[in-house]
Amino acid sequence: MRYLTAGESHGKQLTTIIEGLPAQLPLTRDNINESLLRRQKGHGRGKRMQIEKDLVEITSGVRHGYTLGSPLSLVIHNDDFKHWTDIMGEDPIQGNKKLRRIVTKPRPGHADLNGALKYGHRDMRNVLERSSARETAARVAAGAVAKTLLHHLGIEVCGYVKEIAGLQADDMSELSMVDKKVISEESPVRTLDKKIEQRMMDKIDQAKRDGDSIGGITEVCVEGMPAGIGSYVHYDRKLDSRIAGAVISINAFKGVEFGIGFDAAHKYGSEVHDEIAWDEQRGYYRKTNRLGGFEGGMTTGMPLIIKGVMKPIPTLYKPLQSVDIETKEPFHASIERSDSCAVPAAAVVMEHVVAFELAKMILEQFPHDQFPKLKQAIEDYREEIRCF
Ligand SMILES: Cc1cc2nc3c(=O)[nH]c(=O)nc-3n(C[C@H](O)[C@H](O)[C@H](O)COP(=O)(O)O)c2cc1C
Numbered sequence: 001m002r003y004l005t006a007g008e009s010h011g012k013q014l015t016t017i018i019e020g021l022p023a024q025l026p027l028t029r030d031n032i033n034e035s036l037l038r039r040q041k042g043h044g045r046g047k048r049m050q051i052e053k054d055l056v057e058i059t060s061g062v063r064h065g066y067t068l069g070s071p072l073s074l075v076i077h078n079d080d081f082k083h084w085t086d087i088m089g090e091d092p093i094q095g096n097k098k099l100r101r102i103v104t105k106p107r108p109g110h111a112d113l114n115g116a117l118k119y120g121h122r123d124m125r126n127v128l129e130r131s132s133a134r135e136t137a138a139r140v141a142a143g144a145v146a147k148t149l150l151h152h153l154g155i156e157v158c159g160y161v162k163e164i165a166g167l168q169a170d171d172m173s174e175l176s177m178v179d180k181k182v183i184s185e186e187s188p189v190r191t192l193d194k195k196i197e198q199r200m201m202d203k204i205d206q207a208k209r210d211g212d213s214i215g216g217i218t219e220v221c222v223e224g225m226p227a228g229i230g231s232y233v234h235y236d237r238k239l240d241s242r243i244a245g246a247v248i249s250i251n252a253f254k255g256v257e258f259g260i261g262f263d264a265a266h267k268y269g270s271e272v273h274d275e276i277a278w279d280e281q282r283g284y285y286r287k288t289n290r291l292g293g294f295e296g297g298m299t300t301g302m303p304l305i306i307k308g309v310m311k312p313i314p315t316l317y318k319p320l321q322s323v324d325i326e327t328k329e330p331f332h333a334s335i336e337r338s339d340s341c342a343v344p345a346a347a348v349v350m351e352h353v354v355a356f357e358l359a360k361m362i363l364e365q366f367p368h369d370q371f372p373k374l375k376q377a378i379e380d381y382r383e384e385i386r387c388f
Protein backbone atom coordinates (compact mmCIF):
# COMPACT_ATOMS: atom_id res chain seq x y z
CA MET A 1 0.00 0.00 0.00
CA ARG A 2 1.23 3.49 -0.75
CA TYR A 3 -0.20 6.97 -0.96
CA LEU A 4 0.45 10.26 -2.65
CA THR A 5 -0.87 13.68 -1.82
CA ALA A 6 -1.28 16.70 -4.09
CA GLY A 7 -2.38 20.24 -3.46
CA GLU A 8 -1.16 23.72 -2.55
CA SER A 9 -2.03 25.39 0.73
CA HIS A 10 -4.18 28.12 -0.87
CA GLY A 11 -5.03 26.13 -3.99
CA LYS A 12 -8.39 24.64 -4.79
CA GLN A 13 -8.12 21.34 -2.94
CA LEU A 14 -5.98 18.65 -1.42
CA THR A 15 -6.04 15.21 -3.01
CA THR A 16 -4.92 11.90 -1.52
CA ILE A 17 -4.64 8.70 -3.54
CA ILE A 18 -4.15 5.41 -1.71
CA GLU A 19 -3.29 2.37 -3.72
CA GLY A 20 -3.09 -1.23 -2.49
CA LEU A 21 -5.96 -1.34 0.00
CA PRO A 22 -7.79 -4.63 0.36
CA ALA A 23 -11.29 -4.96 -1.05
CA GLN A 24 -14.27 -5.31 1.34
CA LEU A 25 -12.94 -3.06 4.09
CA PRO A 26 -15.85 -1.14 5.67
CA LEU A 27 -15.12 2.57 5.10
CA THR A 28 -17.23 5.72 5.20
CA ARG A 29 -16.32 9.40 5.04
CA ASP A 30 -17.23 9.70 8.76
CA ASN A 31 -14.18 7.54 9.56
CA ILE A 32 -12.02 10.20 7.90
CA ASN A 33 -13.91 13.36 8.91
CA GLU A 34 -13.56 12.58 12.59
CA SER A 35 -9.77 12.61 12.21
CA LEU A 36 -9.76 15.75 10.05
CA LEU A 37 -11.79 17.59 12.66
CA ARG A 38 -9.39 16.60 15.42
CA ARG A 39 -6.42 17.92 13.43
CA GLN A 40 -8.06 21.35 13.29
CA LYS A 41 -8.37 21.71 17.05
CA GLY A 42 -5.96 22.86 19.70
CA HIS A 43 -4.95 26.09 21.35
CA GLY A 44 -2.50 28.27 19.44
CA ARG A 45 -3.76 27.85 15.89
CA GLY A 46 -4.00 30.96 13.71
CA LYS A 47 -6.95 32.45 11.81
CA ARG A 48 -6.72 29.94 8.94
CA MET A 49 -8.32 27.22 11.01
CA GLN A 50 -11.39 29.43 11.46
CA ILE A 51 -11.76 29.62 7.68
CA GLU A 52 -11.36 25.91 6.94
CA LYS A 53 -13.82 23.18 7.79
CA ASP A 54 -12.03 20.07 6.62
CA LEU A 55 -14.44 17.51 5.22
CA VAL A 56 -13.50 14.71 2.87
CA GLU A 57 -15.15 13.65 -0.34
CA ILE A 58 -14.43 10.06 -1.39
CA THR A 59 -14.27 10.26 -5.16
CA SER A 60 -13.28 6.68 -5.98
CA GLY A 61 -12.49 3.30 -4.50
CA VAL A 62 -15.53 2.92 -2.23
CA ARG A 63 -19.01 1.71 -3.05
CA HIS A 64 -21.89 1.24 -0.61
CA GLY A 65 -19.62 1.60 2.40
CA TYR A 66 -16.90 -0.88 1.36
CA THR A 67 -13.58 -0.53 -0.44
CA LEU A 68 -13.39 -2.00 -3.93
CA GLY A 69 -9.67 -2.83 -4.03
CA SER A 70 -9.21 -0.09 -6.62
CA PRO A 71 -7.33 3.16 -5.86
CA LEU A 72 -9.06 5.28 -3.25
CA SER A 73 -9.11 8.99 -3.95
CA LEU A 74 -9.96 11.54 -1.31
CA VAL A 75 -10.55 15.25 -1.77
CA ILE A 76 -10.53 18.02 0.83
CA HIS A 77 -11.55 21.45 -0.45
CA ASN A 78 -9.65 24.53 0.72
CA ASP A 79 -12.31 27.03 1.78
CA ASP A 80 -9.64 29.76 1.74
CA PHE A 81 -9.19 29.28 -2.03
CA LYS A 82 -12.02 31.73 -2.74
CA HIS A 83 -9.75 34.50 -1.38
CA TRP A 84 -6.85 33.37 -3.59
CA THR A 85 -8.46 32.50 -6.94
CA ASP A 86 -6.31 34.87 -9.04
CA ILE A 87 -3.11 34.35 -7.12
CA MET A 88 -3.41 30.56 -7.11
CA GLY A 89 -5.16 30.13 -10.47
CA GLU A 90 -3.49 28.39 -13.40
CA ASP A 91 -3.70 31.39 -15.76
CA PRO A 92 -0.90 33.98 -15.90
CA ILE A 93 -1.59 36.92 -13.60
CA GLN A 94 -0.75 40.54 -14.40
CA GLY A 95 -0.16 43.47 -12.09
CA ASN A 96 2.53 44.72 -9.78
CA LYS A 97 4.46 42.61 -7.32
CA LYS A 98 2.16 43.51 -4.44
CA LEU A 99 -0.99 42.59 -6.36
CA ARG A 100 0.55 39.27 -7.34
CA ARG A 101 1.66 38.76 -3.72
CA ILE A 102 5.11 37.67 -4.82
CA VAL A 103 7.26 36.47 -1.93
CA THR A 104 10.93 37.45 -2.00
CA LYS A 105 11.63 37.44 1.74
CA PRO A 106 12.54 33.96 3.01
CA ARG A 107 11.62 32.98 6.58
CA PRO A 108 14.37 31.34 8.65
CA GLY A 109 13.20 27.87 9.66
CA HIS A 110 10.79 27.42 6.75
CA ALA A 111 11.45 25.83 3.34
CA ASP A 112 11.39 29.19 1.48
CA LEU A 113 15.05 29.83 0.67
CA ASN A 114 16.23 26.25 0.14
CA GLY A 115 13.19 25.48 -2.01
CA ALA A 116 13.78 28.62 -4.10
CA LEU A 117 17.44 27.71 -4.64
CA LYS A 118 16.59 24.13 -5.56
CA TYR A 119 13.74 24.81 -8.01
CA GLY A 120 14.87 28.24 -9.23
CA HIS A 121 11.72 30.01 -7.99
CA ARG A 122 12.21 33.77 -7.76
CA ASP A 123 8.70 33.95 -6.23
CA MET A 124 8.90 31.89 -3.06
CA ARG A 125 5.12 31.50 -2.98
CA ASN A 126 5.87 28.62 -5.37
CA VAL A 127 7.70 26.96 -2.48
CA LEU A 128 5.62 27.86 0.55
CA GLU A 129 2.35 26.76 -1.01
CA ARG A 130 3.47 23.15 -1.02
CA SER A 131 5.86 23.15 1.95
CA SER A 132 3.01 24.37 4.16
CA ALA A 133 1.65 21.94 6.72
CA ARG A 134 -1.74 22.34 5.08
CA GLU A 135 -0.65 19.14 3.33
CA THR A 136 -0.87 17.27 6.64
CA ALA A 137 -4.68 17.31 6.26
CA ALA A 138 -4.24 15.06 3.20
CA ARG A 139 -1.91 12.81 5.18
CA VAL A 140 -4.36 12.58 8.05
CA ALA A 141 -7.01 11.47 5.54
CA ALA A 142 -4.72 8.63 4.42
CA GLY A 143 -3.94 7.75 8.02
CA ALA A 144 -7.62 7.70 8.93
CA VAL A 145 -8.18 4.99 6.32
CA ALA A 146 -5.24 3.05 7.78
CA LYS A 147 -6.66 3.54 11.29
CA THR A 148 -10.01 2.14 10.14
CA LEU A 149 -8.26 -0.94 8.78
CA LEU A 150 -6.23 -1.37 11.97
CA HIS A 151 -9.32 -0.89 14.14
CA HIS A 152 -11.05 -3.79 12.37
CA LEU A 153 -7.96 -5.89 13.12
CA GLY A 154 -8.11 -5.02 16.84
CA ILE A 155 -5.27 -2.45 16.71
CA GLU A 156 -5.81 1.04 18.15
CA VAL A 157 -3.56 4.07 17.63
CA CYS A 158 -3.76 7.23 19.70
CA GLY A 159 -1.71 10.45 19.61
CA TYR A 160 -1.63 13.19 22.24
CA VAL A 161 0.43 16.06 23.60
CA LYS A 162 3.25 15.10 25.93
CA GLU A 163 4.88 18.48 26.49
CA ILE A 164 4.41 22.09 25.44
CA ALA A 165 6.97 24.80 26.22
CA GLY A 166 8.69 22.62 28.81
CA LEU A 167 5.42 21.86 30.66
CA GLN A 168 4.79 18.15 30.96
CA ALA A 169 1.33 16.75 30.32
CA ASP A 170 0.31 13.95 32.66
CA ASP A 171 1.84 10.56 32.15
CA MET A 172 -0.85 8.67 30.26
CA SER A 173 1.05 5.36 30.34
CA GLU A 174 -1.20 3.78 32.94
CA LEU A 175 -4.45 4.84 31.29
CA SER A 176 -6.57 2.53 29.17
CA MET A 177 -6.64 3.22 25.44
CA VAL A 178 -10.23 4.40 25.78
CA ASP A 179 -9.24 7.02 28.38
CA LYS A 180 -6.24 8.09 26.31
CA LYS A 181 -8.55 8.56 23.34
CA VAL A 182 -11.09 10.57 25.30
CA ILE A 183 -8.36 12.93 26.46
CA SER A 184 -6.78 13.34 23.06
CA GLU A 185 -10.05 13.67 21.19
CA GLU A 186 -11.83 16.27 23.31
CA SER A 187 -9.15 18.79 22.52
CA PRO A 188 -5.63 17.59 21.92
CA VAL A 189 -4.12 20.00 24.43
CA ARG A 190 -6.20 18.45 27.21
CA THR A 191 -4.40 16.88 30.11
CA LEU A 192 -5.83 15.22 33.18
CA ASP A 193 -4.65 18.14 35.27
CA LYS A 194 -6.63 21.25 34.35
CA LYS A 195 -3.99 23.49 35.99
CA ILE A 196 -1.25 22.22 33.68
CA GLU A 197 -3.58 22.56 30.72
CA GLN A 198 -4.24 26.20 31.68
CA ARG A 199 -0.53 26.90 32.14
CA MET A 200 0.20 25.45 28.69
CA MET A 201 -2.43 27.67 27.12
CA ASP A 202 -1.10 30.70 29.05
CA LYS A 203 2.40 29.98 27.72
CA ILE A 204 1.05 29.76 24.17
CA ASP A 205 -0.85 33.03 24.61
CA GLN A 206 2.22 34.73 26.07
CA ALA A 207 4.40 33.55 23.18
CA LYS A 208 1.80 34.89 20.76
CA ARG A 209 1.72 38.28 22.53
CA ASP A 210 5.53 38.33 22.35
CA GLY A 211 5.36 37.64 18.61
CA ASP A 212 7.04 34.29 19.22
CA SER A 213 6.16 30.62 18.77
CA ILE A 214 6.34 27.41 20.75
CA GLY A 215 7.12 23.73 20.09
CA GLY A 216 6.74 20.57 22.11
CA ILE A 217 6.63 16.81 22.32
CA THR A 218 3.90 14.51 21.04
CA GLU A 219 3.39 10.85 21.82
CA VAL A 220 1.68 8.02 20.00
CA CYS A 221 0.62 4.83 21.71
CA VAL A 222 -0.45 1.71 19.79
CA GLU A 223 -2.17 -1.26 21.35
CA GLY A 224 -2.99 -4.63 19.81
CA MET A 225 -0.04 -5.04 17.43
CA PRO A 226 1.02 -8.69 17.48
CA ALA A 227 4.72 -9.54 17.93
CA GLY A 228 6.87 -10.03 14.84
CA ILE A 229 5.49 -7.27 12.58
CA GLY A 230 8.33 -5.67 10.61
CA SER A 231 11.62 -7.44 9.91
CA TYR A 232 15.27 -7.60 10.89
CA VAL A 233 16.46 -8.87 7.51
CA HIS A 234 16.78 -5.60 5.62
CA TYR A 235 17.09 -1.94 6.60
CA ASP A 236 14.03 -0.93 4.63
CA ARG A 237 11.79 -3.53 6.24
CA LYS A 238 12.50 -2.46 9.82
CA LEU A 239 9.22 -1.11 11.12
CA ASP A 240 10.78 1.27 13.65
CA SER A 241 12.93 2.86 10.95
CA ARG A 242 9.91 3.37 8.68
CA ILE A 243 8.02 4.96 11.53
CA ALA A 244 10.98 7.21 12.33
CA GLY A 245 11.05 8.36 8.70
CA ALA A 246 7.33 9.01 8.67
CA VAL A 247 7.44 11.02 11.90
CA ILE A 248 10.40 13.13 10.76
CA SER A 249 8.56 13.81 7.51
CA ILE A 250 5.92 15.78 9.43
CA ASN A 251 6.53 19.52 9.04
CA ALA A 252 8.65 20.89 11.90
CA PHE A 253 9.42 17.48 13.47
CA LYS A 254 13.07 17.21 14.45
CA GLY A 255 13.32 14.06 16.54
CA VAL A 256 11.75 10.71 17.30
CA GLU A 257 12.15 8.33 20.23
CA PHE A 258 10.94 4.80 20.95
CA GLY A 259 10.18 3.96 24.57
CA ILE A 260 12.75 5.56 26.87
CA GLY A 261 14.56 6.72 23.72
CA PHE A 262 17.58 8.98 24.32
CA ASP A 263 17.52 8.17 28.05
CA ALA A 264 18.88 4.72 27.16
CA ALA A 265 22.25 6.38 26.57
CA HIS A 266 22.70 7.05 30.31
CA LYS A 267 21.53 3.67 31.60
CA TYR A 268 22.95 0.15 32.04
CA GLY A 269 21.66 -2.65 29.86
CA SER A 270 19.90 -4.19 32.83
CA GLU A 271 17.92 -0.96 33.19
CA VAL A 272 16.94 -0.85 29.54
CA HIS A 273 16.11 -4.32 28.19
CA ASP A 274 12.71 -5.81 28.83
CA GLU A 275 12.75 -9.27 30.43
CA ILE A 276 10.79 -12.01 28.68
CA ALA A 277 7.99 -13.92 30.42
CA TRP A 278 5.33 -16.41 29.31
CA ASP A 279 1.87 -17.47 30.41
CA GLU A 280 -0.76 -19.65 28.80
CA GLN A 281 -3.22 -16.87 28.09
CA ARG A 282 -0.86 -14.21 26.71
CA GLY A 283 1.96 -16.34 25.35
CA TYR A 284 5.27 -14.42 25.48
CA TYR A 285 5.22 -10.96 27.01
CA ARG A 286 7.59 -8.45 28.64
CA LYS A 287 7.60 -7.46 32.29
CA THR A 288 8.50 -3.89 31.30
CA ASN A 289 8.23 -1.91 28.08
CA ARG A 290 11.22 0.42 28.15
CA LEU A 291 12.05 -0.16 24.50
CA GLY A 292 8.59 0.99 23.47
CA GLY A 293 7.52 -2.25 21.80
CA PHE A 294 10.34 -2.71 19.27
CA GLU A 295 13.30 -5.09 19.04
CA GLY A 296 15.20 -5.90 15.86
CA GLY A 297 12.97 -3.74 13.68
CA MET A 298 9.94 -5.80 14.75
CA THR A 299 7.14 -5.42 17.24
CA THR A 300 7.45 -7.29 20.55
CA GLY A 301 3.70 -7.49 21.15
CA MET A 302 3.89 -4.82 23.85
CA PRO A 303 2.25 -1.40 23.28
CA LEU A 304 4.23 0.81 20.91
CA ILE A 305 5.31 4.07 22.53
CA ILE A 306 6.71 6.66 20.14
CA LYS A 307 7.57 10.28 20.83
CA GLY A 308 8.11 13.10 18.35
CA VAL A 309 9.73 16.49 18.86
CA MET A 310 8.25 19.51 17.13
CA LYS A 311 10.32 22.68 16.85
CA PRO A 312 8.61 26.06 17.35
CA ILE A 313 6.70 27.40 14.32
CA PRO A 314 9.11 29.33 12.02
CA THR A 315 6.82 32.21 10.96
CA LEU A 316 7.15 34.80 13.72
CA TYR A 317 5.26 38.05 14.25
CA LYS A 318 8.55 39.26 15.77
CA PRO A 319 10.58 38.10 12.80
CA LEU A 320 14.18 37.04 12.69
CA GLN A 321 16.58 38.69 10.33
CA SER A 322 16.74 37.50 6.75
CA VAL A 323 17.78 38.73 3.29
CA ASP A 324 15.47 39.77 0.45
CA ILE A 325 16.43 37.66 -2.59
CA GLU A 326 15.73 40.57 -5.00
CA THR A 327 17.51 43.43 -3.22
CA LYS A 328 19.93 41.29 -1.16
CA GLU A 329 19.15 43.74 1.65
CA PRO A 330 18.59 42.51 5.20
CA PHE A 331 15.01 42.97 6.44
CA HIS A 332 12.69 42.25 9.33
CA ALA A 333 9.44 41.22 7.66
CA SER A 334 6.02 41.59 9.18
CA ILE A 335 3.69 38.67 8.58
CA GLU A 336 -0.01 38.31 7.88
CA ARG A 337 -0.98 35.30 9.95
CA SER A 338 0.47 32.13 11.43
CA ASP A 339 -0.03 29.51 14.11
CA SER A 340 1.86 30.25 17.31
CA CYS A 341 1.71 26.63 18.47
CA ALA A 342 0.50 23.60 16.50
CA VAL A 343 1.68 20.80 18.80
CA PRO A 344 -1.87 19.51 19.50
CA ALA A 345 -2.61 19.31 15.77
CA ALA A 346 0.78 17.73 15.16
CA ALA A 347 -0.04 14.96 17.68
CA VAL A 348 -3.02 14.07 15.50
CA VAL A 349 -0.84 14.13 12.38
CA MET A 350 1.73 11.89 14.04
CA GLU A 351 -0.97 9.42 15.09
CA HIS A 352 -2.07 9.14 11.47
CA VAL A 353 1.34 8.83 9.81
CA VAL A 354 2.26 6.11 12.31
CA ALA A 355 -1.03 4.32 11.60
CA PHE A 356 -0.27 4.35 7.89
CA GLU A 357 3.15 2.73 8.36
CA LEU A 358 1.69 0.03 10.62
CA ALA A 359 -1.10 -0.80 8.19
CA LYS A 360 1.33 -0.79 5.28
CA MET A 361 3.65 -3.26 7.01
CA ILE A 362 0.76 -5.56 7.93
CA LEU A 363 -0.38 -5.60 4.32
CA GLU A 364 3.16 -6.44 3.21
CA GLN A 365 3.29 -9.34 5.61
CA PHE A 366 -0.10 -10.96 5.02
CA PRO A 367 -2.13 -11.71 1.89
CA HIS A 368 -4.63 -8.91 1.64
CA ASP A 369 -6.69 -8.80 -1.53
CA GLN A 370 -9.83 -9.39 0.54
CA PHE A 371 -10.20 -7.78 3.95
CA PRO A 372 -12.14 -10.66 5.63
CA LYS A 373 -9.34 -13.06 4.64
CA LEU A 374 -6.72 -10.66 5.99
CA LYS A 375 -8.62 -10.48 9.26
CA GLN A 376 -8.70 -14.26 9.48
CA ALA A 377 -4.98 -14.48 8.69
CA ILE A 378 -4.17 -12.06 11.51
CA GLU A 379 -6.35 -14.02 13.94
CA ASP A 380 -4.59 -17.25 12.93
CA TYR A 381 -1.19 -15.60 13.35
CA ARG A 382 -2.09 -14.31 16.82
CA GLU A 383 -3.06 -17.83 17.83
CA GLU A 384 0.08 -19.30 16.26
CA ILE A 385 2.43 -17.02 18.21
CA ARG A 386 0.44 -17.47 21.45
CA CYS A 387 1.05 -21.23 21.20
CA PHE A 388 4.62 -20.97 19.90
C1 LIG B 1 0.00 21.21 12.03
C2 LIG B 1 1.13 22.14 11.67
C3 LIG B 1 0.87 23.49 11.51
C4 LIG B 1 1.91 24.36 11.18
N1 LIG B 1 1.62 25.69 11.06
C5 LIG B 1 2.62 26.55 10.71
C6 LIG B 1 2.36 27.95 10.58
O1 LIG B 1 1.23 28.43 10.78
N2 LIG B 1 3.39 28.75 10.22
C7 LIG B 1 4.64 28.26 9.99
O2 LIG B 1 5.53 29.00 9.67
N3 LIG B 1 4.91 26.94 10.11
C8 LIG B 1 3.94 26.07 10.47
N4 LIG B 1 4.23 24.73 10.59
C9 LIG B 1 5.61 24.27 10.40
C10 LIG B 1 6.13 24.39 8.98
O3 LIG B 1 5.25 23.81 8.06
C11 LIG B 1 7.52 23.74 8.85
O4 LIG B 1 8.38 24.25 9.82
C12 LIG B 1 8.10 24.00 7.45
O5 LIG B 1 7.38 23.22 6.51
C13 LIG B 1 9.58 23.68 7.31
O6 LIG B 1 9.85 22.33 7.48
P1 LIG B 1 10.79 21.79 8.67
O7 LIG B 1 10.46 22.60 9.88
O8 LIG B 1 10.37 20.34 8.82
O9 LIG B 1 12.20 21.94 8.27
C14 LIG B 1 3.21 23.85 10.97
C15 LIG B 1 3.47 22.47 11.13
C16 LIG B 1 2.44 21.62 11.49
C17 LIG B 1 2.71 20.16 11.66
Ligand SMILES: C=C(O[C@@H]1CC(C(=O)O)=C[C@@H](OP(=O)(O)O)[C@H]1O)C(=O)O
Nearest residue numbers: 046048131132133134137251337338339
Ligand atom coordinates in the same frame (compact mmCIF):
# COMPACT_ATOMS: atom_id res chain seq x y z
C1 LIG C 1 -3.45 25.50 6.70
C2 LIG C 1 -2.92 24.82 7.68
O1 LIG C 1 -1.79 25.15 8.35
C3 LIG C 1 -1.00 26.17 7.83
C4 LIG C 1 0.42 25.67 7.90
C5 LIG C 1 1.37 26.74 7.60
C6 LIG C 1 2.76 26.34 7.32
O2 LIG C 1 3.55 27.23 6.93
O3 LIG C 1 3.12 25.17 7.51
C7 LIG C 1 1.00 28.08 7.60
C8 LIG C 1 -0.36 28.53 7.91
O4 LIG C 1 -1.04 28.78 6.69
P1 LIG C 1 -1.68 30.21 6.35
O5 LIG C 1 -0.53 31.06 5.96
O6 LIG C 1 -2.64 29.94 5.23
O7 LIG C 1 -2.38 30.66 7.60
C9 LIG C 1 -1.15 27.44 8.63
O8 LIG C 1 -2.49 27.82 8.73
C10 LIG C 1 -3.52 23.56 8.16
O9 LIG C 1 -2.95 22.97 9.10
O10 LIG C 1 -4.57 23.13 7.61
